[in-house]
Every structure is written in structure tokens, then in C-alpha cells.
Amino acid sequence: MFNRLLRRLVILPGYIANYGYTDGSGDYYIIVDTDKCDGCGKCVEACPQDILEIITDDYDDLVVTVKEEHSKNLKYVCAPCKPVSGPVELKCQIACPSGAITHSW
Amino acid sequence: MTTEYFRWTEYAWKNPDKDWQKADTLVAGIDVGSVSSQAVVLADDEIYCYSNARTGSNSPDSAKNALGMALKDTDIKQENLQFVVGTGYGRVNIPMSNKAITEIACHARGANYMGGPTIRTILDMGGQDLKGIHCDERGKVTQFLMNDKCAAGTGRGMEVMAELLQVPIVDVGQMSLDVEEEPPPVSSTCVIFAKSEAIGLLRKGWTKNMVLAAYCSAMAHRVVGLLERIGIEKDFTITGGISKNIGVTSRILKELKVDSVPLKPDPQIAGALGASVFARDLLLKSRK
Ligand code: SF4
Numbered sequence: 375m376f377n378r379l380l381r382r383l384v385i386l387p388g389y390i391a392n393y394g395y396t397d398g399s400g401d402y403y404i405i406v407d408t409d410k411c412d413g414c415g416k417c418v419e420a421c422p423q424d425i426l427e428i429i430t431d432d433y434d435d436l437v438v439t440v441k442e443e444h445s446k447n448l449k450y451v452c453a454p455c456k457p458v459s460g461p462v463e464l465k466c467q468i469a470c471p472s473g474a475i476t477h478s479w
Numbered sequence: 480m481t482t483e484y485f486r487w488t489e490y491a492w493k494n495p496d497k498d499w500q501k502a503d504t505l506v507a508g509i510d511v512g513s514v515s516s517q518a519v520v521l522a523d524d525e526i527y528c529y530s531n532a533r534t535g536s537n538s539p540d541s542a543k544n545a546l547g548m549a550l551k552d553t554d555i556k557q558e559n560l561q562f563v564v565g566t567g568y569g570r571v572n573i574p575m576s577n578k579a580i581t582e583i584a585c586h587a588r589g590a591n592y593m594g595g596p597t598i599r600t601i602l603d604m605g606g607q608d609l610k611g612i613h614c615d616e617r618g619k620v621t622q623f624l625m626n627d628k629c630a631a632g633t634g635r636g637m638e639v640m641a642e643l644l645q646v647p648i649v650d651v652g653q654m655s656l657d658v659e660e661e662p663p664p665v666s667s668t669c670v671i672f673a674k675s676e677a678i679g680l681l682r683k684g685w686t687k688n689m690v691l692a693a694y695c696s697a698m699a700h701r702v703v704g705l706l707e708r709i710g711i712e713k714d715f716t717i718t719g720g721i722s723k724n725i726g727v728t729s730r731i732l733k734e735l736k737v738d739s740v741p742l743k744p745d746p747q748i749a750g751a752l753g754a755s756v757f758a759r760d761l762l763l764k765s766r767k
């Protein structure tokens with residue numbers, strides 16, 4: 375854990391990943407801050423649509439990503455989590471202990 | 480035989496000044512994309528040879544073909560390569576590769592190699608997707624965005640347009656700039672809609688050049704919209720096949736009000752080159 379933190383802070387900072395797309399109706403991106411994500415998998419378990427997964431990235435870190443087949447239709451797969459009115463509480467965000475996930479819409 | 484207007488010529492290049500036998504490390508990167516595939520061989524930290532070929536019906540053959548073309552005028556055998564990294568959309572299916580790395584990381588690394596440590600934003604315009612990438616002075620990704628929802632505004636979209644207007648694809652960019660006045664962009668960059676829109680415009684008496692101009696500027700506009708999400712930090716550069724289409728790139732730069740750093744020897748090999756740089760790192764690391 376300490377090693378990981380040290381590596382992140384001193385040598386290898388993470389990156390911000392934007393998964394999704396822009397179309398005529400707007401921007402639909404799930405944004406992962408890999409500096410905050412440690413790949414614990416809590417969001418994967420919480421997501422009712424099973425669109426998230428944990429991978430080892432190019433820099434050998436465990437991080438969450440959006441499954442490729444879902445990154446092209448986020449507007450629809452995430453719709454059940456996003457009521458048209460009232461407060462929006464996304465299960466993936468609530469589950470994440472470090473606030474690594476944001477949505478653009 | 481009918482002319483295939485979308486065809487572009489495959490090519491290979493070899494460094495005349497370098498002797499690979501004297502190199503301590505000899506590695507390769509292979510990028511199998513949806514439309515084109517490239518292979519780059521790195522002798523020590525210098526490019527020894529590379530190729531750019533059309534992707535075939537499957538990834539293993541496309542990879543073999545690209546590497547074969549790069550090695551054709553050399554006496555390097557595949558066994559001489561000490562480490563191979565595969566990247567691109569077909570990366571998991573490259574038989575001779577020792578490791579697969581995503582094209583996002585590879586493009587950043589390749590652009591950093593060619594454009595230098597001041598490159599911060601890379602726009603990769605590939606055959607079937609668009610990527611915006613931010614990287615640090617070592618070419619490590621700090622942010623990325625990928626858009627592969629449809630072929631609009633990509634190499635494939637441009638091929639459809641070239642075929643429709645019966646214009647060789649390499650001439651599209653220049654022709655689109657040879658207009659007296661910039662026409663309004665077509666309203667849709669979606670391949671299917673743009674096609675019917677283009678046919679409509681031709682019927683109305685628009686010249687081919689004007690239709691191409693309208694299509695190129697629609698494409699540029701779409702790309703700029705995409706990049707706005709991650710923003711532009713200087714220096715900026717463009718990789719991928721469309722980076723060679725001056726009709727699209729000049730309109731992007733104009734809209735963004737930035738210059739782009741030219742990538743030598745070839746902006747289309749950024750992915751494969753980045754993969755070869757990773758291959759060298761991994762090889763050196765494994766020797767320690
Ligand atoms: S919003 Fe809902 S469906 Fe979408 S990723 Fe989060 S938990 Fe899954």
C-alpha cells in the first residue's frame with residue numbers, strides 16, 4: 375500500500391480515463407481518476423448493469439474500466455440509475471470509497 | 480478493372496545509416512488497426528525500418544504482413560527480434576508479440592519520441608475511431624478520451640466519401656482546399672447521412688471540391704467538439720491516417736487556433752513506434 379502510494383506520488387502519477395462518447399444529444403462519459411482508484415472492485419459489485427470491470431492497465435496498475443461493449447451505449451445502460459427528476463445517487467459512486475468515479479451527464 | 484478510389488499505396492522505409500548487427504537491442508512494435516497496420520523495428524533507440532500496410536481480414540495475418548513488409552529489404556529474421564509489443568485494435572491477436580499494450584499508451588509514447596518532450600496533447604485520427612490524449616514529458620498518458628461510436632469523421636468515413644465522389648483518397652485534402660469560398664459544413668458527419676447529403680449537393684450543382692470542403696469541415700468541427708472535453712494543452716500534434724489529410728487538419732488547427740508539431744518521419748507510425756519503445760524498455764528491464 376505504502377509502496378503504491380509512493381510510486382503514485384513520486385514516480386508514476388495516474389491518469390484520467392474518459393470512457394464513452396458524444397452524440398447529437400450530448401456527452402456521455404464515465405470518468406475514472408486512476409490516482410484515486412485502487413482497483414478494489416466495490417463499484418463493479420455495486421453496478422446493477424454489470425458494465426464495469428477491473429483490469430491491469432498499461433502501467434501495471436489495477437484499475438476499473440468500462441467494458442468495451444458498453445462504452446458505446448452508456449446513455450441507455452446507465453439510464454435506470456438516473457431518474458429524470460429527484461436526486462441522482464449512482465450506485466457505482468456511492469460504492470467507491472475514494473471518489474474515483476464521475477459521470478459527465 | 481474498376482478504379483478503387485479509396486486505395487492508398489502501402490510502403491516501407493529502411494534507415495540506410497544504421498547497422499542492426501551492431502545494435503545491442505533489436506525490438507519491434509506492431510500496430511494492427513481497423514484500416515491500416517504498421518510495424519516499426521528499433522535498433523537501440525533508433526528507427527531501423529518501418530512499414531504501413533492495409534489491414535486484412537484477420538489480425539494475425541495483418542501483423543505478419545506488416546512486419547514482413549518492414550523486414551523485406553533487410554536481412555533481419557523474425558528470430559532476431561528480441562522483444563515484440565503488439566498494439567491497436569487487433570493487439571490481443573498478434574502471434575509474434577510478447578506483450579500487448581493499448582494504442583492509447585503507445586500513441587503517446589510514439590508522439591513523444593517523434594515530437595519531443597514538449598508534446599502534451601495528441602489527437603489520433605484512426606481508421607475507425609478518434610482519440611484525444613494528454614501526456615507528460617516522458618510520453619506517459621495523463622488523460623485520454625476515446626470515441627469509437629461510429630465511423631463518422633474517421634478514415635473509413637473519408638474512404639466512403641472518396642469512393643462516392645470518385646476522387647483518389649490522397650487528393651481529397653488538397654481538393655477540398657481548392658474552393659473559392661468555404662461552403663457551410665455538411666450537417667452530418669455520419670457516413671450514411673453524409674453520403675445522401677453529398678449526393679443531394681452534387682445534384683444541386685455543387686462541385687466535388689465544394690462537397691469535399693463541406694465534408695472536411697464537418698469532420699474537423701466534430702473532432703474539435705470532442706477535444707473540448709479534455710482541452711488542448713500545447714504542444715499539440717496529430718497522429719493517424721487522417722493526419723495526412725491537409726483538408727481536415729488545416730481546418731482543425733484553424734478552429735482550435737493552435738499549430739501542430741509535425742511528426743517525422745511519419746505520423747501514421749506513432750502507435751507502432753510507441754509499441755517498439757515499450758518493447759525496448761521491457762527488454763532492458765528483463766535483463767536487469
Ligand atoms: S450509473 Fe448505475 S449502471 Fe451506470 S455504471 Fe454506475 S452503477 Fe452502473
Ligand code: SF4
Binds near residue numbers: 471472
Ligand atoms: S470502487 Fe472506486 S477505488 Fe474501487 S475499483 Fe471502483 S472506482 Fe476503483
